[in-house]
Amino acid sequence: MTCYYANLDHEALLHVQGPDALSFLQGQVTCDTRSLRADLALPGACCTVQGRVVFDFLLGQLEADHLVLRMRRDILASSAALLAKYIVFSKAQLSSGDNGWRVLAVWGPQAVTLLQGIFGAAPAGRFASCHGDGFLLVQTDAAGQQFECYLQDEVVGDMYRQLQSAAQSGSESDWQALQLAAGVARIETATSGEYVPQMLNYDLTGHISFRKGCYTGQEVVARLHYRGKPKRRLYLARIDADQLPDGRLPAPGSPLYKDGTSQAAGNVINSVATADGPVLLLVTATTDSLDGTLQLLSTQGPELHISAVPYAVPENK
Incomplete structure (x- = not known):
C-alpha cells in the first residue's frame, strides 16, 4: 500500500469548549464559523486590530461545543493568551495543553483506503472532516491524498498502532x-x-x-479587499541546498532583495x-517579483528561483 504517515x-x-465556543470565535477570526460543520473544517486566521495575522489555523469540530484549532506549536501559548483576553465574558474556555492529543499526517494514493480501514470512515473533499470517539480526520487537498489526523492517545492508541503497521x-x-x-x-x-x-494569499x-x-x-482587511491592492503577494521559491549560507534553512522573516536594490522586497515565510x-x-514579496530576481538575505545573496503559486491570483487584486 502506497501510503505514508x-x-x-x-x-x-x-481546544475551545463551551456553549459560546463558536460565537466567541466568530468575533475573533477571519473565517465564518457559522459555516463550520461536523463534516467540514475551516481554514482561518486571527488578526491584530491593525489587521496583521497573529496566527493561522485549521478549525475542526470534535463535538457541538468542543472545537479545536490546529496551529504551529511555537505560537500556541501566545495565541491562547491573546484569545484569553477576550473570552472572559463568554461561556467558553480555552485549553492549550496537549491533553493527550497528537497531530499526524497521512498521505498517498491509498490514504483513503487506509483511513477507512482503521477508522471506519474518511473525509471526502477538501477540508471535509469526519470524527469519532477520540479522533478527527481532515482532508487538506482536493485530490483526496492528504489528511491531517487529530488523535487522543488513550482512546485510539490501538488505531495509531494499526496506522504505524499499515x-x-x-x-x-x-x-x-x-x-x-x-x-x-x-x-x-x-x-x-x-x-x-492578503500578503499571504489568505484571501x-x-x-x-x-x-x-x-x-x-x-x-483593515476589508478595506484592502474592496478599495486597495496588496503591495505584496505569496510566491513559491526554490534554491539548491548547497547555495544556502552556512547550509542552514533561511529563518522565517529572512529578508529578500530584488535586482540588487538595497530596500527589502520581501521576506521568507516558510x-x-x-x-x-x-x-x-x-x-x-512585491507583486512584480516574477519579473526579476530575488536574492536571499542580502543584495549579494544567492538567487531564488521564483514561481507562481498553484492557484489563480487576480492581477487587479
Whole structure:
C-alpha cells in the first residue's frame, strides 16, 4: 500500500469548549464559523486590530461545543493568551495543553483506503472532516491524498498502532513540502503580527470570509479587499541546498532583495528541505517579483528561483 504517515511535532491543538465556543470565535477570526460543520473544517486566521495575522489555523469540530484549532506549536501559548483576553465574558474556555492529543499526517494514493480501514470512515473533499470517539480526520487537498489526523492517545492508541503497521513512515518535512507546494502559508513566531492576510494569499486560499460581520482587524482587511491592492503577494521559491549560507534553512522573516536594490522586497515565510534536493520556500514579496530576481538575505545573496503559486491570483487584486 502506497501510503505514508508522520507525527507533526511542530503542530498543536488549541481546544475551545463551551456553549459560546463558536460565537466567541466568530468575533475573533477571519473565517465564518457559522459555516463550520461536523463534516467540514475551516481554514482561518486571527488578526491584530491593525489587521496583521497573529496566527493561522485549521478549525475542526470534535463535538457541538468542543472545537479545536490546529496551529504551529511555537505560537500556541501566545495565541491562547491573546484569545484569553477576550473570552472572559463568554461561556467558553480555552485549553492549550496537549491533553493527550497528537497531530499526524497521512498521505498517498491509498490514504483513503487506509483511513477507512482503521477508522471506519474518511473525509471526502477538501477540508471535509469526519470524527469519532477520540479522533478527527481532515482532508487538506482536493485530490483526496492528504489528511491531517487529530488523535487522543488513550482512546485510539490501538488505531495509531494499526496506522504505524499499515503505512510507511514518512517525515514531517515530507508533509511540509506538500503543503508549501500547495501555496499555503503558515505563521510562526518570527512572522506573527507582521503581515495582512492578503500578503499571504489568505484571501485566495479560503481563510477569509468577506460576508461575515465584524471581527478583530476586519476593517483593515476589508478595506484592502474592496478599495486597495496588496503591495505584496505569496510566491513559491526554490534554491539548491548547497547555495544556502552556512547550509542552514533561511529563518522565517529572512529578508529578500530584488535586482540588487538595497530596500527589502520581501521576506521568507516558510522553508523546508525536500527529499529530492532543492529547498522549497514560500515568500511574500512585491507583486512584480516574477519579473526579476530575488536574492536571499542580502543584495549579494544567492538567487531564488521564483514561481507562481498553484492557484489563480487576480492581477487587479
